[in-house]
Amino acid sequence: MYLLILFALLLGYSQVRDSSLRPDFSAKLTVVTLRADTGETVPSRVYLFKGNRPYRLSPVDAMLPLRADTYYRERLWRQDRDLKVLEVTARDASHFILLEGRAAFNLPRSRTDQNEKYRLEAYRGMFFEPAEIEFTLQAEEEKTISIELKPIAPGRQDEWLAADDHIHLMRAQEDDELFLKWLQAEDLAVGNFLELQRQQHAALQYAFGREGEARARGFSIRSGHETRSRFYGHTLVLGPEQMIRPLSIGHIYANSPAAYPFPTVFFQQGRDSGGVVGFAHFDGAMANSTLIMNLARKTIDFIELFQFGVLHTDRWYELLNAGFRVVGIAGSDFPASLRNDWPRIFPLLGPERALVKAEPGESAYDAWEEGVRQGAVLVSNGPLLEFTVNGKSSGATESWSGSSKVLKGEASVVFHRPIEKLEIVVNGRVVAIRGGDTKKTALQLPFETEVTESSWIAARASSLHREGEYEIWAHANPAYFLKDDEPVYVEADRAAVREHWEKEAEYYRNPSLVFEQEEQRQQLLRIVEETRAILARPAD
Template sequence: MMRFTRTRLLLGFAALLAWAQFRESGDPKLSAHLTLEAEPRMPVRVYLFKEGRPFRLSPVDAMLPLRIDLLYRERMWVRSADPTTLEVTATDQSHFFLLKGRGEYELPQGKYRVEAYRGLFYVPLSIEFELKAGESRRIALPMKNWLGAESREWLSGDDHIHLVRAKQDDPIFLAWLQAEDLSVALFLQLQRQMDAAVQYGFGAEAEAKASGYSIRSGHESRSDLFGHINLLGGREPIRPLSVGGVYSNAPEGFPYPSFLFRKGRAVGALTGYAHFDGGAHFGEGAPPRMRDAKNHSTLLMDLALGNIDFIEVFQAGYLNDERWYELLNAGFEIRGIAGSDFPAAFGGRGLKGRFIPLLGPERTLVRAKAGASAYEAWAKGLRTGEVIVTNGPVVRLQMEGGKVVVSAQFFRPLTRLEVIADGHVIAAKEGDGSATQLTGVFAVPESTVWVAARVSAATEEDEPAIRAHTNPQFLRHQVANRAERTDLADDFAKEIDFYKTQPRLLDQKEQRQMFFREADAALSKLRQ
């Protein structure tokens, strides 16, 4: 009798196990048909949860499996000529994109929650629903733009993305950009022994375009001696893409950044430093892998010689404002931009902080109209126009006589709006815990050299600090803090001394003489 009962229990358990597997397999008799559709119809990023746990949408017809390593070899996989759903996988988690704003799926019965996101200007959406066996159901995803008509006045850009790009993949990548509401993406080729994140072409001929969106190629040239630099949008890459023993196949350090910047500008590239000074030595508050970086850099040399258009000040959720202020106070009118370093900086984020986009988690907003090329309009505005770096809010600054008018807006409560003059907070307005807009008019001291505004907003669990910062407006063109410029000159003098101790820095005598001639000229300018 005991044996019979045990046998029946085992058979019953096996039947229940088979039922569970059968039920989750999507058997037609037990599954439901789900249609997800954004309203208005537009590409969006979505996540599905079944009974509180992440659940895959199925079927999908495009997939990008990311293995976060140092070689950037991942390719897009497609199974139809006109994909509607892209699945991006990283660290065993899936991120889904409705490339045409609509998708159809076969799912087992059960209780679900779908979340929908689109860039920074749309309010996140969460809807709970239940599917029953044999049911066909449409779930509308009403997407609300919290910035309204003003959102069309801004072009958003991410200057630092490492993804392999083949020409046939452009339509999928462009739809992904639209789902992230990211106007401009710079896909950067680079080198670690061999070429990585390879681009099929460069310049305008290889620019992927849709109305209001562009993908343009560039490259990150890396050196463990001089730092990492970005050359954006040029007609051709400047080789070698990397130098030194860490990133290339030889220990020597030529060409150094100053040489590359001249070559890059000659082919129409925007030029600047990645990771702030090329090596991500960010200081207190930065992510550990950035905070603990020990790097040498020729940033000060290229600032003094006028070789660069920008530095990355906002990355991996960290706004490196204090070091930026130091450069501004020293008389360098340098643009600060935001770049994701995707997928490297995406790392182990998984499904945490889902409001933050994959592409353009921090982005550079330029007030401009896209015209025929969103990239060209964004690049022009970056050089001369109104520029913001943000991972959420919008903040604005306008000078009116001797006063500054500042305002900020977000869909969450704003916590503090500040006016910065020559690196110091001269005025602030606190949020009340519910206000999603803050404004203020403040007097600016007559001696002010530059002024900017920054804002912070409510942060949810697993998110970085949510912030936005204007680029500075210069009221006069001079050094704001002589002591800070002197300190920078002393720092660069130490860098020159270090470079003189490196026997394989530059193998050829002419190259070595050229480098130190430029370094000495830069130091002389820093001493002025």
């Protein structure tokens, strides 16, 4: 009797699959991604192809299904086990994040009778050369493949903190560990996760300030918010100790027609709360903007210069030449940045980055934010660009006197693609250039130039990009050499900015703008007129 019961139990157990639900006849493939110069296992982003067609890796331990509809309410889903693999799905494509740099998958055999092979591609941020490997599998085979990711500038690249200033992902405290590992896989030291509003709040953050900062060694996630309106444009408050309310105004983004508060008001509140403040999408991406007003009154810390693959150099140079100190940073607006045919060379998080040369300390965010305040920022969607001039670099200011000033220095750039050109720019003019030869992945450019007026100077570089990819650029923020401590002043550019503001001022005088209190309207109009007065005189 006992033997019959034991036999029945064994028979029943044999019909129950393991919880992993491994398919019969599948091969077991273990993937390991390594840093080539140290041999350490590192998180990465990977893609598998079977016979040159995308093939989903399975099993995964967590998923983030994205359907960007501007309300940003997608949540992470996870298995109740150690998390090794995150699958991010968007626009009918899957992106796989190896959270520990090592994971095992179940795969069908290769159709070797048809010369079919597998191909695995691995990526890690911008400063590691992408790698790929081909292989075949037999049914029920167990195989381990290791793929090495080569740093483009060993040692030097680790001195920089890369940040994405603009990420919209809902975040609960329980999500922090997984999101931090995703940042590590993208080699992104700082993720600014931004709450926003479209009627209701979206991309919710569980806390702000220190309480809402997630940290791992060399990596930080910090809460911030995007405050939006049709009247003034889209703006950013990064890293405040508390949310500055309201998040939006006007019928498009909020729930009333009121045009208050305007950016000057909540920018000051954001700064008072310990944050850095500025405009998203360069000038806010709406028909009207108070960017010029906020620059003239020195009430912002940055503009979003590089996004969606577009580096807004012409408009930036005009503002710099008009006498404004304009710090350019970069960010993705993820997941709105995703497109149907995402170029895999670019990270999902931080496809455009604002980099600061600094030690991360206890908080990578704090170290990065200090660099933004100083203007010591490189923006890039690929190359690592470094430059010095008279012993100084981005954000530095030096006063000089006399008839002229010699500026002497060197720029260098490196990437895993051939460099097209490396240039030095003074007040918007290229004063030195070195072209690539379609092969070299690193260039150096010693330079010497003479200026006779207050000037800003910066370096920029471009790299080879392929069909379907964004143009690949890096641009250092300027250093400033000011004659008799006077700001840069190019009359044509100052006049263009002045003319632009006259058009904006006309809009803000429009009586159809709704204010709950007349004193709010008068406050705006007073500052509008003060800005006109500032622009009417030489830069200061």
